Amino acid sequence: MNYLLAKEKRKCYATYPVKNHKRYAVSRESHVDSLPFPKQFPPSLTWRISALRFLHLKAMQDDNVSKVRVPHVLTVAGSDSGAGAGIQADLKACAARGVYCSTVITAVTAQNTVGVQGVNIVPEDFVAEQLRSILSDMSPNVVKTGMLPSAGIVKTLCQSLKEFPLQALVVDPVMVSTSGHTLAGPSILDSFREELLPMADIVTPNLKEASALLGGVPLETIADMHSAAKAIHDIGPRNVLVKGGDLPASLDAVDVFYDGNDFYEFRSSRIMTPNTHGTGCTLASTVAAELAKGSQMLSAVKVAKRYVEAALSYSKNIVIGGGCQGPIDHLLKLKSNVQRRPFDPCDLFLYAVTDSRMNKKWGRSVVDAVKAAIEGGASIIQLREKEVETSDFLEAAKACLKICRVHGIPLLINDRIDVALASDADGVHIGQSDMPAHVARALLGPDKIIGVSCKTPEQAQQAWIDGADYIGSGGVYPTNTKENNKTIGLDGLKTVCLSSKLPVVAIGGIGMSNAQAVMELGVPNLKGVAVVSALFDRECVLTETRKLLEVLKESTKVAN
Ligand SMILES: Nc1ncnc2c1ncn2[C@@H]1O[C@H](COP(=O)(O)OP(=O)(O)OP(=O)(O)O)[C@@H](O)[C@H]1O
Numbered sequence: 001m002n003y004l005l006a007k008e009k010r011k012c013y014a015t016y017p018v019k020n021h022k023r024y025a026v027s028r029e030s031h032v033d034s035l036p037f038p039k040q041f042p043p044s045l046t047w048r049i050s051a052l053r054f055l056h057l058k059a060m061q062d063d064n065v066s067k068v069r070v071p072h073v074l075t076v077a078g079s080d081s082g083a084g085a086g087i088q089a090d091l092k093a094c095a096a097r098g099v100y101c102s103t104v105i106t107a108v109t110a111q112n113t114v115g116v117q118g119v120n121i122v123p124e125d126f127v128a129e130q131l132r133s134i135l136s137d138m139s140p141n142v143v144k145t146g147m148l149p150s151a152g153i154v155k156t157l158c159q160s161l162k163e164f165p166l167q168a169l170v171v172d173p174v175m176v177s178t179s180g181h182t183l184a185g186p187s188i189l190d191s192f193r194e195e196l197l198p199m200a201d202i203v204t205p206n207l208k209e210a211s212a213l214l215g216g217v218p219l220e221t222i223a224d225m226h227s228a229a230k231a232i233h234d235i236g237p238r239n240v241l242v243k244g245g246d247l248p249a250s251l252d253a254v255d256v257f258y259d260g261n262d263f264y265e266f267r268s269s270r271i272m273t274p275n276t277h278g279t280g281c282t283l284a285s286t287v288a289a290e291l292a293k294g295s296q297m298l299s300a301v302k303v304a305k306r307y308v309e310a311a312l313s314y315s316k317n318i319v320i321g322g323g324c325q326g327p328i329d330h331l332l333k334l335k336s337n338v339q340r341r342p343f344d345p346c347d348l349f350l351y352a353v354t355d356s357r358m359n360k361k362w363g364r365s366v367v368d369a370v371k372a373a374i375e376g377g378a379s380i381i382q383l384r385e386k387e388v389e390t391s392d393f394l395e396a397a398k399a400c401l402k403i404c405r406v407h408g409i410p411l412l413i414n415d416r417i418d419v420a421l422a423s424d425a426d427g428v429h430i431g432q433s434d435m436p437a438h439v440a441r442a443l444l445g446p447d448k449i450i451g452v453s454c455k456t457p458e459q460a461q462q463a464w465i466d467g468a469d470y471i472g473s474g475g476v477y478p479t480n481t482k483e484n485n486k487t488i489g490l491d492g493l494k495t496v497c498l499s500s501k502l503p504v505v506a507i508g509g510i511g512m513s514n515a516q517a518v519m520e521l522g523v524p525n526l527k528g529v530a531v532v533s534a535l536f537d538r539e540c541v542l543t544e545t546r547k548l549l550e551v552l553k554e555s556t557k558v559a560n
Pocket residue numbers: 085176177178205206207243244245246253254255268269270271272273276277278279280281282283305308309312
């Protein structure tokens with residue numbers, strides 16, 4: 001930040017470019033005593049720097065920048081180099097659930113989708129040092145534990161937990177990886193039973209771990225899970241969740257929850273996927289995240305179970321690694337990103353905008369109209385379905401998206417950000433009276449395409465500031481498609497193009513007869529034409545699109 005410090009009489013002034021270039025003053029009399037600075041004048045460099053820091057904080061208060069303490073989970077667990085489980089799963093799950101996650105690493109594992117190739121345990125005193133760093137400063141609401149590879153580390157942890165009380169403790173008693181590798185041996189069992197579990201608000205063993213905690217009793221059925229939950233509760237934790245991921249594949253994925261009084265079964269149908277690595281860590285860290293937000297235990301478990309189910313379902317057929325234990329998709333978006341390619345301004349070349357009334361008039365579905373336009377050479381599609389029910393609009397969007405994805409053509413939705421989100425379309429096109437583009441950007445995230453209609457350089461400037469990807473400018477010529485639409489002509493179009501760095505697509509009354517005149521404006525950021533009637537208010541969309549494509553290709557040849 002660029003500060004300017006000035007001295008006037010007995011006052012020291014600082015001005016800096018916070019809002020409105022406010023001017024803050026520290027009078028030596030009023031403030032120096034409250035600050036740890038020497039009283040000499042003229043002020044020393046340290047004095048000035050500290051005074052400026054003080055002023056900056058004051059300015060933030062004055063500007064009503066209210067501070068928010070965010071929910072925070074500390075995970076005490078092992079690192080999984082394959083990043084499906086352990087610390088990495090906890091970080092992703094907490095991020096996905098909107099909770100901050102700090103980490104104390106107890107072991108570093110060399111692990112992939114095949115199995116665990118090696119484990120390196122972090123020295124006990126360094127685990128203690130990490131715990132001290134976090135607990136003495138960052139006040140996590142909840143601690144979640146995963147791999148605790150030695151009795152010494154369990155004891156160190158228990159000591160720290162006694163020193164720094166918390167809102168809740170979630171214990172995932174990790175012992176064996178899904179591939180069968182021991183992550184924490186029987187030596188930890190005593191310290192678990194005697195020290196850690198009695199402090200826990202919830203413990204979340206899988207079948208093998210529940211069995212180990214109970215001295216090796218075999219657990220195979222849901223009835224066995226009930227008895228195990230009760231027996232583990234007797235060890236001291238306030239709640240127990242016995243997870244049923246390892247039940248026979250023919251059974252639903254049932255988890256049994258016991259709070260000391262009642263049993264609850266959380267059931268989801270079994271998702272057939274090899275990508276289940278990390279479900280246990282994810283479940284426990286999501287419970288911790290929900291508790292940190294203030295949920296009750298039962299609702300935290302319910303949300304966590306639902307979240308794991310969604311993550312499993314999203315990762316059903318993703319391929320990461322060659323082994324049979326792939327990671328789950330914590331952020332629920334790996335697949336959708338593969339299918340979408342980045343926006344290229346050249347996509348605006350032949351921009352087809354659908355119109356429900358025209359398609360109805362010519363007796364075709366929007367899906368058939370889009371298919372024909374793509375076959376004819378349209379390089380981007382916008383669904384502009386006025387006067388249709390939201391559910392029909394969404395169905396149309398999903399059906400068109402399938403076709404667009406096959407051909408690598410972006411699909412945008414006119415006006416309706418909700419429909420774009422629900423269908424996972426590539427973006428939206430919005431007008432000046434729709435939701436402001438910066439709000440649309442906040443809702444849609446950084447990757448989706450946002451186009452904004454602009455008639456003036458001021459609007460174009462704003463579109464850039466708001467994070468738009470392109471500008472639609474017009475109506476270039478009079479049109480029946482849009483009522484009360486002011487025509488800006490070729491001159492207006494050129495003015496908008498020259499005022500912006502964003503790519504521009506011309507719109508409004510453009511067709512076979514005048515597309516050439518538009519493209520021959522010859523401004524570099526004018527990338528194409530958007531058309532409605534010229535394609536869709538015609539009997540054969542395919543033929544019209546082909547013809548228009550030829551005209552556009554010819555005109556760019558001429559322009560070059
Ligand atoms: N195929 C599946 N379909 C639906 N839910 C599943 C499936 N596999 C596991 N789950 C659920 O995932 C959660 C984690 O249970 P699981 O028994 O797999 O834990 P875990 O063995 O500790 O996992 P990991 O060690 O791989 O992290 C439970 O809610 C369980 O019901």
